[in-house]
Amino acid sequence: MNLFELTLRFNGFPIAEAKRKLAAIQAISEAEYENYVLDTRQTIVEYHLKENSNYREFVGKLDRFSWEDIPVMQKSDLQKPLQERLSKGFTTKNSYVNKTSGSSGHPFIFAKDKFCHALTWAEILNRFGWYGIDFNSSLQARFYGIPLDTLGFQKERLKDRLSSRYRFPIFDLSEEKMEGFLKTFRRKKFDYINGYTSSIVLFAKFLKQKGIVLKEVCPSLKQCVVTSEMLYETDKKLMEATFGVPVINEYGASELDLIAFTNPKDEFVVNSETLFVEILDENNKTVPHGESGRIVITSLYNKAHPLIRYDLGDTGILSKNSTFKKPILQELVGRTNDVAVLPGGRTVPGLTFYYVTKSVIEDDGNVKEFVIEQTKLDTFKIIYVSEQILTSEEIADIKKALFTYLENDLTLEFERVTVLDRKNRGKLKQFISRI
Known part of the structure; x- marks a missing residue:
């Protein structure tokens, strides 16, 4: 032994x-x-x-x-x-x-x-x-x-x-x-x-x-x-x-x-x-x-x-x-507990936002990692770490993808940070609902 x-x-x-x-x-x-x-x-x-x-x-x-x-x-x-x-x-x-x-x-x-x-x-x-x-x-x-x-x-x-x-x-x-x-x-x-x-x-x-x-x-x-x-x-x-x-x-x-x-x-x-x-x-x-x-x-x-x-x-x-x-x-x-409720009444897994955004946001390697928070029924904040701030064109692409897969007229906010918060012994929670 x-x-x-x-x-x-x-x-x-x-x-x-x-x-x-x-x-x-x-x-x-x-x-x-x-x-x-x-x-x-x-x-x-x-x-x-x-x-x-x-x-x-x-x-x-x-x-x-x-x-x-x-x-x-x-x-x-x-x-x-x-x-x-x-x-x-x-x-x-x-x-x-x-x-x-x-x-x-x-x-x-x-x-x-x-x-x-x-x-x-x-x-x-x-x-x-x-x-x-x-x-x-x-x-x-x-x-x-x-x-x-x-x-x-x-x-x-x-x-x-x-x-x-x-x-x-x-x-x-x-x-x-x-x-x-x-x-x-x-x-x-x-x-x-x-x-x-x-x-x-x-x-x-x-x-x-x-x-x-x-x-x-x-x-x-x-x-x-x-x-x-x-x-x-x-x-x-x-x-x-x-x-x-x-x-x-x-x-x-x-x-x-x-x-x-x-x-x-x-x-x-x-x-x-x-x-x-x-x-x-x-x-x-x-x-x-x-x-x-x-x-x-x-x-x-x-x-x-x-x-x-x-x-x-x-x-x-x-x-x-x-x-x-x-x-x-x-x-x-x-x-299952990370659920997003949309203004139109649909309920979708929160990671849907993460999947869709990920498909757009990481194409050029600028964004290193990100999380998404739902702060209001119609408002989602994307908090990201990157070398350069997202351009207006990149933001438009992300909005287009989310509107296509989910629902129109959502409000998206973007916040660039130096490092993401890993409070839970280093774990990163990729979608958070705050409503």
């Missing part, structure tokens, strides 16, 4: 047992896998109905035990003291406790029993292992935020040392800082990049402007893994061109597990070992594969805290080629 896994074991997380359990799950045949999923999800529901009074109250009286009759959990349902939500026998002392990022607007504290948390790490180790990445020996270039309080800062730095990673703090992504990033890549033998998508994209744009392919200055580099934010196909192509290595997409949630990960065949494979993922419509009915809906997830092994039919706040599409053993996330559309 290596240092990374010994650290997990030392902290009470039975990683060896979790890896054996994961291997046993993966050994289940395709023919038997549906039974595994159905039996395991029923077992976890029955457990919490028996051992968790808060969950019994939430579910209420069921006339019959049908999966579709189990109510869907919203994040707002979990915004109460953790002690009230823990199952019998679990405390904050014998569980893994953390808090969600709050990027959805509904932060809360959650808990996992220690075996469940070990399973999370077993899943992560397994997926990164698809690419030969070893957390004990593969050096990671980590593009993440970091807590600024002394205790949190030192804790993250210790975790970095134990996990063979070098952190590039991303609260300051000025050109001067990225010059420093590049110097570090020249002298360190990084195996892979890992971090928030928007920050790594910005570094890729910096390299493109310099005419540099990162692998040529850091020959040891093999992969780039992006996480936590939307990955657009245009950005993926940019990163692969400027880094000279494949880009792998990771989708996860701290309260759950790793949710989906790009496999070597470039399929975005959903974790079916420890999670049950559903795509539901507005009436909580399952939509056919190939159609868009809300991503609702059940944690199959968390005994400390129920997350059953939990609405993550994202929308997505499962491929028509999905099976119980190998669900494939065809598309991750965006967050």
